[in-house]
Amino acid sequence: MKNRIKIYCVLWDTMPLTDSIIEIAEKNNMSVLSQVGGCFTMTSLFELFTGKMPSDILKNGMGHRCLEKYRDKKTKKIHLPWESDNINFKLSKRGWKIHLHNIPPNNCIHGDINTDSYEGGYEERYKKIKEYKKPTYSGKMMDNILIGKSSKSRKWQEREIKFIKSLSNNKIFNNTFYFIEYDHFHSFPSYTKNMGQKNKKIIRKKVNKRIIELMNSWNFDEPNSIFWFFSDHGDQEKTGKIPKAESYLSWVLFKDNTIINKIVTKTKIISIRDFTATIMKKFCYKDKKVNENKSINSFCDKDRIYFVEDGRAQVNKMESTTGIVCRVIKWKGDKPINILQVAYFKIKNKFYYHLNMLDNKGRYKNCYRVDIFDKKYKNELVELKNKLKGRFKWVK
Numbered sequence: 001m002k003n004r005i006k007i008y009c010v011l012w013d014t015m016p017l018t019d020s021i022i023e024i025a026e027k028n029n030m031s032v033l034s035q036v037g038g039c040f041t042m043t044s045l046f047e048l049f050t051g052k053m054p055s056d057i058l059k060n061g062m063g064h065r066c067l068e069k070y071r072d073k074k075t076k077k078i079h080l081p082w083e084s085d086n087i088n089f090k091l092s093k094r095g096w097k098i099h100l101h102n103i104p105p106n107n108c109i110h111g112d113i114n115t116d117s118y119e120g121g122y123e124e125r126y127k128k129i130k131e132y133k134k135p136t137y138s139g140k141m142m143d144n145i146l147i148g149k150s151s152k153s154r155k156w157q158e159r160e161i162k163f164i165k166s167l168s169n170n171k172i173f174n175n176t177f178y179f180i181e182y183d184h185f186h187s188f189p190s191y192t193k194n195m196g197q198k199n200k201k202i203i204r205k206k207v208n209k210r211i212i213e214l215m216n217s218w219n220f221d222e223p224n225s226i227f228w229f230f231s232d233h234g235d236q237e238k239t240g241k242i243p244k245a246e247s248y249l250s251w252v253l254f255k256d257n258t259i260i261n262k263i264v265t266k267t268k269i270i271s272i273r274d275f276t277a278t279i280m281k282k283f284c285y286k287d288k289k290v291n292e293n294k295s296i297n298s299f300c301d302k303d304r305i306y307f308v309e310d311g312r313a314q315v316n317k318m319e320s321t322t323g324i325v326c327r328v329i330k331w332k333g334d335k336p337i338n339i340l341q342v343a344y345f346k347i348k349n350k351f352y353y354h355l356n357m358l359d360n361k362g363r364y365k366n367c368y369r370v371d372i373f374d375k376k377y378k379n380e381l382v383e384l385k386n387k388l389k390g391r392f393k394w395v396k
């Protein structure tokens with residue numbers, strides 16, 4: 001029988017790139033990439049799955065609650081008008097099996113149609129919520145299951161470890177795309193808030209430990225498998241109206257154990273939208289080309305510009321509120337060190353200029369405001385500003 005391929009696309013929601021994660025990558029011969037994505041889960045996943053920016057498909061972009069627009073009044077279900085743009089749809093059309101695991105309803109991947117996404121305990125998260133009345137999930141309940149002290153919490157973790165370990169032994173008859181989500185770190189701030197901000201350090205350690213435990217349950221040497229582990233954005237509590245790299249710069253761990261068209265990464269920084277381009281190219285599937293996106297095995301373009309789109313819930317729950325364009329302006333070898341950004345905040349109709357500093361592992365360190373009249377940055381900033389104006393219709 002022909003060897004079937006598994007793609008493990010795993011979202012570690014909000015998770016920062018810790019030394020322990022880098023260690024896992026090194027131990028297992030995985031590439032560690034910096035990734036420009038969105039600033040909250042929905043925009044990031046939208047970009048990962050469609051290869052497009054929210055405003056490319058939705059006129060005014062995305063806010064945290066924008067999926068409500070697509071809820072059918074009769075059936076009360078959300079139907080995504082862009083469903084056929086999603087990579088899971090494109091793969092499924094080509095005979096792939098799609099396995100969603102721990103993906104909540106009201107999601108930009110599958111709307112809220114029930115899939116096997118409830119496997120693994122997320123049912124708990126929604127059980128008490130009156131159907132479709134409150135589309136947000138019960139955070140507190142999930143926080144307790146993911147991080148809490150109860151035996152239920154430990155059992156949940158054990159079940160997930162078992163599930164992960166079973167994956168590499170799963171005999172498959174079709175190529176299979178797994179999309180799996182772990183929210184431990186996303187739950188961390190609200191969990192500690194509920195605990196009165198006590199023992200934050202200890203709880204953080206526990207969260208890290210649980211995540212590493214789950215990651216280590218994978219067999220990274222499984223033949224014919226592709227690993228795309230990623231985080232989707234930075235700490236939601238630190239994301240303001242003008243997001244910095246801290247919010248939109250996340251990471252990917254990548255490994256390709258297949259034989260044909262094996263992907264060798266050639267760059268240390270990518271766009272989250274490169275996922276679609278990479279997979280479609282790898283399997284030689286024809287797809288409408290999005291010029292901004294590249295397969296991660298194409299050369300590193302040091303002049304590449306990246307776009308970010310964000311919708312802050314405090315400002316507008318339905319539309320995008322901020323557009324950002326950025327470019328790496330300083331490298332250490334092949335590693336990005338400084339990222340210059342221009343942001344436009346729609347509500348104030350104003351532009352903002354910042355320089356982000358990264359450490360030698362490609363992680364955000366800090367950020368300065370820069371002046372557009374500063375000779376050192378002026379030309380670059382003017383160019384970026386024009387690119388931003390050309391990219392989103394609502395940036396004026």
Ligand SMILES: [Zn+2]
Nearest residue numbers: 013014041232
């Ligand atoms: Zn997220």
